[in-house]
Amino acid sequence: MARYLLYRLLDAIPTVFLVLSFVFVAMRILPGDPALAALGPQTDPAQLALFRERMGLNDPLWLQYLKFLWDAVRFDFGVSFLSNQPVSSLIARNLPHTIYLTLTSVVIGLALGIPFGVYAATRRNRPADSALRLYSLLGYAIPDFYLAAILLIVFALNLGWFPILGAGTGFWDGLHHIILPALTLALLKSAFLGRLTRTSVLEVLGRDYVRTARAKGAREGRVIYRHALRNALLPLSTGIGISILATLSGSVAVELVFNRPGIGRLLIDAISERDYPVIQAGVLMFAFFVIFVNLAMEVVYVLIDPRIRMAS
Amino acid sequence: MTDTSGLLDPELDAMAEREAIAPAPTMWQTVRHEVFHRPATRIALAVVVIFVLVAAFAPWIAPYDPLQQSFLAINQTPNAAHWLGTDQFGRDVLSRLIHGSRNSLIFGLLSPVFAAVIGTTLGVSAGYFGGVVDRVVSRVIDMLMAFPELLLAILVAAALGGSFWNIVIVLTVAFTPGFARVARASTLAVKQEPYVEAAMAAGVRTPVIIARHVVPNILAPIVVLMTLWSASSIRIEATLSFLGIGTQPPNPSWGNIIRDGLNNMFATQWPILSGGLAITVVVLSISLIGDAVRDVLDPEAG
Amino acid sequence: MGGPLLEVRDLTVAFGPRDMPLRVVDGVSFALDRGETVGLVGESGSGKSMTALSVMRLVPEPPARIGGEIRLDGRDILGLPLREMPAIRGRDVGMIFQEPMSSLNPVMTIGDQIGEAISLHGRMTPAARRARVIELLTLVGMPDPEARIRAYPDQFSGGMRQRVMAAIAMACNPSLLIADEPTTALDVTIQAQVLELMTDIRERFNSAILLITHDLGVVAEICDRVIVMYSGRIVEEAPVEALFDAPRHPYTRGLLKSVPSFSETRERLYQIAGSVPPAGTIREGCPFRARCPLRMPRCAVEMPPMAAHGPGHRAACWATAEEAAA
Numbered sequence: 053m054a055r056y057l058l059y060r061l062l063d064a065i066p067t068v069f070l071v072l073s074f075v076f077v078a079m080r081i082l083p084g085d086p087a088l089a090a091l092g093p094q095t096d097p098a099q100l101a102l103f104r105e106r107m108g109l110n111d112p113l114w115l116q117y118l119k120f121l122w123d124a125v126r127f128d129f130g131v132s133f134l135s136n137q138p139v140s141s142l143i144a145r146n147l148p149h150t151i152y153l154t155l156t157s158v159v160i161g162l163a164l165g166i167p168f169g170v171y172a173a174t175r176r177n178r179p180a181d182s183a184l185r186l187y188s189l190l191g192y193a194i195p196d197f198y199l200a201a202i203l204l205i206v207f208a209l210n211l212g213w214f215p216i217l218g219a220g221t222g223f224w225d226g227l228h229h230i231i232l233p234a235l236t237l238a239l240l241k242s243a244f245l246g247r248l249t250r251t252s253v254l255e256v257l258g259r260d261y262v263r264t265a266r267a268k269g270a271r272e273g274r275v276i277y278r279h280a281l282r283n284a285l286l287p288l289s290t291g292i293g294i295s296i297l298a299t300l301s302g303s304v305a306v307e308l309v310f311n312r313p314g315i316g317r318l319l320i321d322a323i324s325e326r327d328y329p330v331i332q333a334g335v336l337m338f339a340f341f342v343i344f345v346n347l348a349m350e351v352v353y354v355l356i357d358p359r360i361r362m363a364s
Numbered sequence: 365m366t367d368t369s370g371l372l373d374p375e376l377d378a379m380a381e382r383e384a385i386a387p388a389p390t391m392w393q394t395v396r397h398e399v400f401h402r403p404a405t406r407i408a409l410a411v412v413v414i415f416v417l418v419a420a421f422a423p424w425i426a427p428y429d430p431l432q433q434s435f436l437a438i439n440q441t442p443n444a445a446h447w448l449g450t451d452q453f454g455r456d457v458l459s460r461l462i463h464g465s466r467n468s469l470i471f472g473l474l475s476p477v478f479a480a481v482i483g484t485t486l487g488v489s490a491g492y493f494g495g496v497v498d499r500v501v502s503r504v505i506d507m508l509m510a511f512p513e514l515l516l517a518i519l520v521a522a523a524l525g526g527s528f529w530n531i532v533i534v535l536t537v538a539f540t541p542g543f544a545r546v547a548r549a550s551t552l553a554v555k556q557e558p559y560v561e562a563a564m565a566a567g568v569r570t571p572v573i574i575a576r577h578v579v580p581n582i583l584a585p586i587v588v589l590m591t592l593w594s595a596s597s598i599r600i601e602a603t604l605s606f607l608g609i610g611t612q613p614p615n616p617s618w619g620n621i622i623r624d625g626l627n628n629m630f631a632t633q634w635p636i637l638s639g640g641l642a643i644t645v646v647v648l649s650i651s652l653i654g655d656a657v658r659d660v661l662d663p664e665a666g
Numbered sequence: 667m668g669g670p671l672l673e674v675r676d677l678t679v680a681f682g683p684r685d686m687p688l689r690v691v692d693g694v695s696f697a698l699d700r701g702e703t704v705g706l707v708g709e710s711g712s713g714k715s716m717t718a719l720s721v722m723r724l725v726p727e728p729p730a731r732i733g734g735e736i737r738l739d740g741r742d743i744l745g746l747p748l749r750e751m752p753a754i755r756g757r758d759v760g761m762i763f764q765e766p767m768s769s770l771n772p773v774m775t776i777g778d779q780i781g782e783a784i785s786l787h788g789r790m791t792p793a794a795r796r797a798r799v800i801e802l803l804t805l806v807g808m809p810d811p812e813a814r815i816r817a818y819p820d821q822f823s824g825g826m827r828q829r830v831m832a833a834i835a836m837a838c839n840p841s842l843l844i845a846d847e848p849t850t851a852l853d854v855t856i857q858a859q860v861l862e863l864m865t866d867i868r869e870r871f872n873s874a875i876l877l878i879t880h881d882l883g884v885v886a887e888i889c890d891r892v893i894v895m896y897s898g899r900i901v902e903e904a905p906v907e908a909l910f911d912a913p914r915h916p917y918t919r920g921l922l923k924s925v926p927s928f929s930e931t932r933e934r935l936y937q938i939a940g941s942v943p944p945a946g947t948i949r950e951g952c953p954f955r956a957r958c959p960l961r962m963p964r965c966a967v968e969m970p971p972m973a974a975h976g977p978g979h980r981a982a983c984w985a986t987a988e989e990a991a992a
Contacts (some may be wrong), residue, residue, distance in 0.1 A: 067507050078523030193648035195599055195619075197606045198640030201626060205633050260768040266724055267763075268783040268834060269756030271749075282773050294512065301515035305603055309626060320607050323522050335519050339511075346510050358773055358818040 060350045064343050071339040076120050079332050129333035134325050139333045142318060147337070149219055150314040152226075153306070154299050156234040161241025161295065166288075168242065169249025170276060173257065184246050191243020197305035200236040204309060207232060217311040233310045237302050241295050248291040252284035259283070285356050293349035297342055405656045408649035415646050418462055419469035428456035430463040430616045439631040448638045451621075452628040457635050460616035461642055467617040468646065471601040472594040475535035480590050482536065483543025488578060490544070491551025492570075501544065508541035517600050521609040531610055535600060539593050546589060550582035557581075584661040591657045595650035602643045618643050669740060670697040671874050672721065672842055677734035679716050679725060687731070691716045692898040694734075700841065703868060703875040705885035705906075707921070708895035714878050717895070718844050721876075722759055723751045739841065757787040760835030760873075764847035766827035770819035776830050777815025783837035802833040805870075806863055825856035832863055839871050846878045861888055882921060886910060891978065894918050897953035900972070904979040914973075914981035916960045952984070960985035 104110050107130075108119060123129065129139035172184040208214045220229035256262065257280050265279045304316030311317075319334030321327075418425060427447075434454035442449045448457040490501035508516065516538040524530045554560060554577070563573045604610030605619025613620055618639045625635030677694040680687035691713040698704050708714045719725045720732055723743065736743040738758060746754075755761075763769040771779055780799045784790060790798070796815070803811035806829040819827055828848060835843055845864065849857035865888050868875055877889060885892055885906065892909045894902040894917065902915040913919045920938040938957055952958070955965040964984050972980040973987035981987075 066503075067510070070504075070507055075523065078520075189648060189651065190644070192651060193595070193599075193644045195602055195606070195640065195643055195647075197603060197619075198622060198636075198643060201622060201629070201636045201640065205629060205636065209629065209633075260763060260765050261771040263724060264761075264763060264769045264831070264834070265771070265782075266752075267722055267755055267761040268837075269752045269754070269786045270782070271752045279771055279774075283771070286773075297512045297515065301512050301518060304518060305606060308607065319518075319522060320609070324608055331522050335522055338515060338519060342511050342515065356773065359820050 130329040157237035160238035165242035165245030168246040173253035188247035196302040200309040408652035411649035419465040426459035426462040428459040449634040464616040479539035483540040487544035487547025491548040513538040591654035672698040673737040675735040705889035712895040713898040760840035762845040902981040
């Protein structure tokens with residue numbers, strides 16, 4: 053098992069490397085002159101030259117690439133053009149907010165989606181099942197930022213139940229601030245997970261071992277939760293991984309709507325200000341997050357399925 | 365105790381009993397049933413037709429110039445002159461929505477088509493030739509598939525910046541791996557078919573085999589994916605525009621109408637509500653049609 | 667208690683619209699005594715599995731509609747509300763399924779799966795349950811049971827899994843054991859072991875066994891009586907010797923001729939011409955008539971009734987009924 057995990061970990065290295073290379077190529081080669089982009093077209097040529105020299109943009113490309121890799125490995129992303137603060141401290145300040153939001157939404161989303169999916173699977177083609185189908189279709193069609201805006205307008209602006217902006221200070225205030233953003237993402241998540249749970253459970257309910265469980269004299273509740281759901285968790289865990297990552301990309305828009313601090317907001321602000329060091333770091337953070345979640349899902353998979361555990 | 369000459373096949377027992385219950389309908393019956401007997405699909409079809417017409421004839425339908433500002437008429441709520449009111453610059457919201465539909469339509473069509481062409485080419489090559497090509501392509505697909513499409517789009521847009529063609533590139537990159545994976549898997553399956561093996565043995569040239577035998581047989585899942593992803597494409601373009609890295613103002617797009625609306629939400633909420641509704645209804649309709657197309661063309665995937 | 671252990675009377679399992687139902691089991695009646703082994707024989711789609719699943723009420727209702735009467739130990743099974751069935755399943759009736767590879771839960775240890783069958787029908791301390799699991803595994807001939815209880819199904823061969831299935835089915839010493847093609851998916855040598863195990867179980871606990879199979883060789887080996895089904899109906903019922911000596915239904919005769927035999931050498935195996943009509947698709951007359959060498963005009967209009975051909979021997983055929991009468 054340890055060897056299997058080590059193997060998966062090693063397997064992620066080329067991916068990390070490819071992501072880094074992609075970011076380097078995109079940042080250094082494609083959009084033209086970073087110095088011009090950073091300082092603006094009206095900048096004095098002498099200043100541009102100084103900037104190039106300071107950022108190492110006059111070095112040969114391969115040297116820039118090696119430096120870039122080395123800096124990335126040390127989590128040294130330079131200094132923000134805009135705020136003159138080290139990018140790493142900007143990340144450190146914003147990352148916890150994004151993680152908090154993502155985890156809260158995933159937990160609420162699972163708590164809503166899985167029971168709904170199981171319920172619909174056991175009442176196939178009945179009203180609960182149709183309701184889930186409609187819910188999942190809507191959940192797919194409604195953009196996250198639109199749902200966020202509706203919740204904001206209804207519950208914060210008009211009803212005044214929740215604060216409109218920011219992340220709040222302290223635990224309870226923070227909780228008060230996170231409810232609407234987390235609910236936005238959780239509702240969309242539960243629509244996806246509900247549908248996925250229904251499909252997985254339905255598929256498993258048709259398996260022979262479920263019939264064996266019934267033939268033993270197990271009641272439906274036990275058949276579903278002890279036999280079917282545990283097996284349905286295998287395909288479901290992949291879906292949960294996808295949905296965590298979707299939450300992550302959804303958090304970008306939600307942070308913007310609710311004006312919350314976070315990596316997404318940091319990245320979007322940096323894009324509009326052409327703050328290249330921050331853009332680069334933000335892109336890498338998201339990429340690392342994706343790789344990390346995929347790895348974590350592998351581990352979960354191994355933990356759930358004895359067959360993989362035995363084989364490895 | 366050996367099995368008796370194929371006469372008795374207990375494994376098929378349950379299956380035969382099940383088949384006896386529901387005889388398989390013909391293709392045409394399925395099409396008719398899926399498209400015309402489901403009211404939801406009929407409504408969805410109507411919505412998409414209206415959406416395409418509106419986008420195509422936007423300049424003639426829109427009551428005002430979408431960019432025309434008027435400081436005499438800012439933040440109006442819906443009224444006889446402005447059915448959906450006006451925004452903070454006095455621009456007519458309905459006209460902006462109507463013109464914004466063009467963006468959605470173009471991106472909804474272009475990116476899935478480009479992604480389908482590129483992805484299918486990559487996938488078929490990987491599946492057909494195998495070896496190093498397959499290993500490289502599969503590796504890249506796996507890596508890109510690890511990223512949700514929206515996140516990939518945000519990251520590429522962040523790196524490239526948002527102009528029309530950049531958004532097309534962004535969406536194409538985001539969708540290509542999905543097509544490539546499906547095309548590769550289908551090609552691998554088709555390659556095992558006797559008629560392809562026979563063609564190979566008969567010395568038919570590879571491009572001919574691919575064009576005549578492989579591609580037509582993997583088309584169904586590709587078409588299904590294209591339909592479903594034109595919905596995603598519209599949604600992602602809206603999100604990018606909302607984030608400010610898609611269609612750039614003052615040009616209207618459903619996403620940036622909501623972005624502008626959010627900055628002005630204390631004055632009027634109509635741009636947000638109507639813009640979002642437009643996205644939701646169109647994406648919902650296209651995905652309903654996509655589901656129907658999938659049920660017809662690729663029933664196993666359902 | 668008097669009377670047979672299991673009595674099935676006029677059992678019907680129907681699907682589809684009420685005005686045009688597909689009866690996959692149509693008017694099936696038979697009985698089983700304690701300690702008796704009865705083979706239920708038929709081809710794919712003959713309704714034999716449906717008949718067995720009906721006894722457990724494991725046929726999903728709806729879509730299925732079950733009619734007739736099933737009495738287990740005098741109790742009216744079909745009259746019971748479904749929520750009372752779990753108390754009977756596993757305790758009074760144990761069932762072994764055809765596919766040992768897929769009939770065990772892949773994410774539970776076999777010890778837990780057998781233990782569950784025990785604890786569902788009675789409270790027990792964990793230690794006592796464990797002891798019982800080991801006892802059952804020993805009974806079904808599992809080598810090294812103490813070590814095996816922590817193993818997962820994927821670590822076993824098909825034959826070993828079928829032993830685990832048997833242990834689950836026997837966990838509460840049921841008076842009736844239903845085995846649905848228990849040997850079909852197994853190698854010939856393993857088949858013999860599983861059959862031996864079943865005979866052993868019957869002798870030890872005096873359980874009745876309803877053995878569903880397509881394999882007349884298996885029937886000859888362990889059954890007392892045979893019931894032959896065709897297209898949802900019973901076409902012949904007889905003690906094993908009578909059936910093999912003097913089959914009275916042309917379908918049974920065809921089946922017997924198609925069994926490979928070591929005693930005679932034939933160029934090729936006999937095969938009944940044509941194919942089985944899916945159960946329930948023939949609504950009038952004898953369902954076998956299209957493939958029958960003895961068919962007569964009457965067969966197309968009227969389903970032949972069961973005619974007696976000797977003690978416990980009945981067959982539903984116009985032609986052989988006339989032979990018997992003549």
